[in-house]
Amino acid sequence: MDHISDSTVRRLSNYLRVLDEIASAGEDMVSSHGLAGRSGVTPAQVRKDLSYFGSFGRRGLGYSVAALKAEIRAILGLNKRWRVALVGAGNIGSALFAYKEFGRQGFDIVAVFDNAEDRVGQRLGDLTIEPISEFARLSQQRGVEIGVIATPPRHAQEIAERMIAAGLKGILNFAPRKLFVPDTVALRSVNMAIELESLSFALAHGEPARRAGRRFPLAE
Amino acid sequence: MDHISDSTVRRLSNYLRVLDEIASAGEDMVSSHGLAGRSGVTPAQVRKDLSYFGSFGRRGLGYSVAALKAEIRAILGLNKRWRVALVGAGNIGSALFAYKEFGRQGFDIVAVFDNAEDRVGQRLGDLTIEPISEFARLSQQRGVEIGVIATPPRHAQEIAERMIAAGLKGILNFAPRKLFVPDTVALRSVNMAIELESLSFALAHGEPARRAGRRFPLAE
């Protein structure tokens, strides 16, 4: 497999959720057109995205919903469960911990860290909040592969470096700050400040639209 | 001003946070190179992004940190405060409500809605959680401009339509589902499932790197 663009991967992730809906609706087959309509992209885009990984459809018929789901899950690496360490047990961290979607998608939080005196030692679900100093030891002991950063922005880079030192290979960052990591580590960021400010820009300039879609002309 | 790409707007939002840091460090002037290094982009990119909106720098000298901050804030529409309605007072919704960054960036949550029997009527900060049926009336009464969706995915599209019907012009969606809105409405989404699955893809394929950067070769 060649180089796959991030946009393609993100769309695959979307197709997967749409396929779940289609499966729940009892449909067995779906065409690129059907999948595209519900995903807000063009049919050609759907076919192109899938073509990077193989030929999963049948000409004249479309794609088997169940088979395509399985293919995409395999492509995305969702056939295993990932072990996650959460750093930061404040507002955002606690909400993430309680967020069921997390576990449902195959990500298990197996350790929680914080440095606030009044949080260390407390229970969160069936885990105990540990001090950051224990990060490397516990992460290695529990086989953590992915780190989630939910600390204030001023600590985010330092925590990322600690995660890298502990051998983690993926980081999901919720702190509103750009992080720098070596290219052996995968980094994704969820930055609410950027989304809000980009909304603000769109509203202030009264030109929010961007792409054509299905039920409505589509934005975002 | 022509059409501005979403990438440019998102980078501007980043420059703003970096400029805050630089200002805190007591620097008065910054070059495109300096700003680029701390933002994880190229100097040419910084200059190009800014050039869409005007000529803010001085050749040979760079940009005034304070002036550039003010320019970018104006460009992003951050010189006013935005009135926000939050729908969904569960895990994510409550965390968003308590998230200080929200108010700090100029976004005030002025109404909270939920449909769960045990939540309606409860207090959240100095607001009372209202039933969804009151959405249009209260939003109009309180001058809401932006809606935040923090409900389970199956209700997200319906809530979006209710927001549009009530005249809101911007929506920030936290539900892991693609929404369809008319192109008169600005939509941004924060989708954790996509980020996690794209991390999973990167780890499963062992090719996480994407762009060259500063302190480390940069990912994301």
Next chain:
DNA sequence: TGTTGTGAAGGCGTTCACAGCC
């Protein structure tokens, strides 16, 4: 006829490279 898979064309955003100015 209906739909996929894909090379080629097109469009858009990033990078280059240099003229213009301090």
Next chain:
DNA sequence: GGCTGTGAACGCCTTCACAACA
């Protein structure tokens, strides 16, 4: 000399359009 602002070149992603096939 140093740095910005910007047209032009480049490269990547999306869209087109059609051959292949059920």
